[in-house]
Amino acid sequence: MGWIGSIIPLDNLGHYLHWHFILISVSNLIVIGLMIVTFVAALLLPFPGRSRRKENQ
Amino acid sequence: MSTTEIDRQWTTRLRRRAAGKLPPEKLLPDTQPAYVSSWIYVFGVTTLAALVVVIVSGCILALEGPQWWHSSNIGHFVNSTHLWSVEIFFFAMIVHLWGKFFMGAWRGGRTLTWMTGCVTFFASILAGFTGYVSQTNFDSQWISTQSKDGINATGGGSFFNVLNLGQMLMWHIVILPIAAIALTGMHVLLVRIKGVVPPFEKDTEIAR
Numbered sequence: 001m002g003w004i005g006s007i008i009p010l011d012n013l014g015h016y017l018h019w020h021f022i023l024i025s026v027s028n029l030i031v032i033g034l035m036i037v038t039f040v041a042a043l044l045l046p047f048p049g050r051s052r053r054k055e056n057q
Numbered sequence: 058m059s060t061t062e063i064d065r066q067w068t069t070r071l072r073r074r075a076a077g078k079l080p081p082e083k084l085l086p087d088t089q090p091a092y093v094s095s096w097i098y099v100f101g102v103t104t105l106a107a108l109v110v111v112i113v114s115g116c117i118l119a120l121e122g123p124q125w126w127h128s129s130n131i132g133h134f135v136n137s138t139h140l141w142s143v144e145i146f147f148f149a150m151i152v153h154l155w156g157k158f159f160m161g162a163w164r165g166g167r168t169l170t171w172m173t174g175c176v177t178f179f180a181s182i183l184a185g186f187t188g189y190v191s192q193t194n195f196d197s198q199w200i201s202t203q204s205k206d207g208i209n210a211t212g213g214g215s216f217f218n219v220l221n222l223g224q225m226l227m228w229h230i231v232i233l234p235i236a237a238i239a240l241t242g243m244h245v246l247l248v249r250i251k252g253v254v255p256p257f258e259k260d261t262e263i264a265r
């Protein structure tokens with residue numbers, strides 16, 4: 001797993017974004033972003049088998 | 058025993074009620090309405106699957122104990138499996154929650170489904186929190202000393218002492234898992250009893 005450390009610096013302090021009273025770590029912000037991307041993708045991506053079932057209706 | 062006596066037995070009454078509310082073909086259906094074929098409906102089951110991995114990996118950790126998970130390779134692996142399945146659990150649960158929120162999935166008498174979801178969410182946050190403060194490292198020391206003031210300010214500190222490692226570990230491995238599993242069971246049974254909520258357009262069609 002050593003290769004992960006060569007791409008992402010893991011030995012220093014966490015990075016934080018600070019804007020007025022909002023303080024959030026970059027890692028948490030990335031996770032929130034990924035959740036939003038997943039949510040939008042779940043709505044937009046076609047579900048396998050959907051068209052087949054429509055024909056049967 | 059006369060028939061009326063049998064009718065009055067609690068076993069008879071409970072069986073009839075359960076079978077009436079949740080007949081086997083509703084509990085384990087073979088088809089779903091067409092509108093369920095969308096990725097957004099997958100996240101409840103994803104959450105459920107992640108929860109199973111959380112529980113199984115947690116049980117293995119409990120069987121072997123801290124010396125094992127802190128020092129052996131397999132121990133590290135199961136410890137990481139436990140953490141990362143929790144990450145997937147929360148990730149999927151949030152996407153699930155957003156989906157149900159924008160669908161207004163509490164419609165049509167599904168209030169209890171929504172509410173059991175909310176309470177499960179709260180119980181899971183507590184489970185995550187007690188897990189973090191049970192790590193016996195600098196992280197858990199930091200988290201517990203930071204949070205104690207907040208919790209004590211609410212008065213909760215009188216029965217929930219975040220600096221008490223034994224208590225936090227017991228909450229994490231006994232009380233909260235029981236709560237999460239029971240609530241999730243209720244939640245899923247309620248979904249089966251009510252059936253999947255129809256989309257908004259369908260709902261108005263039915264109402265018309």
Ligand code: HEM
Nearest residue numbers: 098101102104105154157162170171174175178248253254
């Ligand atoms: C341990 C966490 C949870 C698990 C395992 C879980 C599991 C599920 C499953 C398997 C379903 C049916 C399939 C689906 O539509 O995705 C479902 C439906 C539902 N969930 Fe959850 N859920 C959890 C948390 C939540 C939370 C936090 C909320 C919102 C506060 C929520 C609200 C709902 C609602 C309203 C439905 C009914 C949807 C309908 O009738 O179509 N759930 N859940």
